[in-house]
Amino acid sequence: MPQTTHPAGRGRDLSVMTLEIAGAASTRTLSAVLCPREQRAKPLDDCLPCVDSQGEARDPGARPGFVECLGEGPARAAPAREPGDPEASLADRTPVQAVMTRVVIAVQADLPLERARALFLERGIGGAPVVDDAGKPLGILSKTDLLRAGAGRPGGTVADEMSRNVLTLPEQAPISEAAALLAAEGVHRAPVVGREGRVVGIVTVLDLLRWLAQQDGQLMPSGHSLQAR
Template sequence: MSTVVGKRTVGEVMTSEVVQARPDTSFEELARVFTAHRISGLPVVDDDDKVMGVVSRTDLTRHRAGRGQDGPGRRRMAWTLRRPADTHPVGGPALAAGELMTSPAVTVHPEQRVVDAARIMERRHIDRLPVVDEEDRLVGITTRRDLLRVFLRTDEEILADVAGAVSGRAPAAHRIDGLRIDVRDGMVTMVGAPEPALDTTALIRAAWRVDGVVGVVNRLTADRESDHGQ
């Protein structure tokens, strides 16, 4: 009987170590962080790690150009910020993250499906989504690139990685010669009768963790032929 194991979740593809800012993070510090980490945006969190908004390189560029601080679809946050006197660029005082950010942030939860996160990004025209827990505390971030790694892989690439992952789950004393793996449009089908000592559940889980896998069909059966001397 075929069993399809669920869909990939955001929690499986997100980055847990997130570069983040506070509301009073200065313009210059934001610019430095973007350059140092080679990123184009980051979440802004409060003292309780709750996500307040997202600030991007574009936000900094707009401010430098003297426009976009109160553009359409944006909300200015009223913060009393303490900034060093030397953080004012030519043309006016520099704003901090709390004033530059887009708020409220569009967020997702770890248990949401990757396909749903991709749809949100497409609909909202954004490239990153902070991942939050049930109390809106930051637990990770997922980007368009993370999601593309899942979707934009050939079946051949997925098959090679699944084969490697499954082989790695087999103890050295056992073989998985009785296993056949097929991949079509990201759906993995595992057929055969591997040795009884092998943990088939672990094999399925190993396949499921491979980037690009959207589901796993389990058609594995117990290898009983060896019991009859065949």
């Protein structure tokens, strides 16, 4: 790792985002962090050699861990407003990456349905994006899809039951846009994608409700089930 020229001192802890991809042959994990300088999700392998990186600061009890970073994000200019335009709400100013679930369980199209059912039960999830080898979305699989397939149906893969009309959100999309998309389409979750098109998170209706309650001063638990039902 290159030597840093920053003064000694602890930087910020960047939460490592993980995309766990279950396929028929194997399960693999892709890791990324939200880079403060570039304001985007960046693969962990590209982050660690950065001059601002102080390396992984893993707490043995934490999952998936953190990267200590001395980098600073660019100053954000207030959006231009025409005279008489209302001020943007907090939901318009807050990106969806601030509330999304950062540990995502995904499946591949060739995963047998029986293994998908077992994965949903084991991990307590209500849906999962279907992705290719690079982590780019191809569709989405929900509990409803699995129930429709029938618990006793032999054979079949995720490709047979997944919805191919997958709705995604860019990582910088405002919370207001996420809420409008989920409400308009009548869905419970949407994958969040980075600039390269890879899934970097997932936002659910519960994530948005939790954020709304926190803005109203409600004390909410710090953790919640991944990809909540």
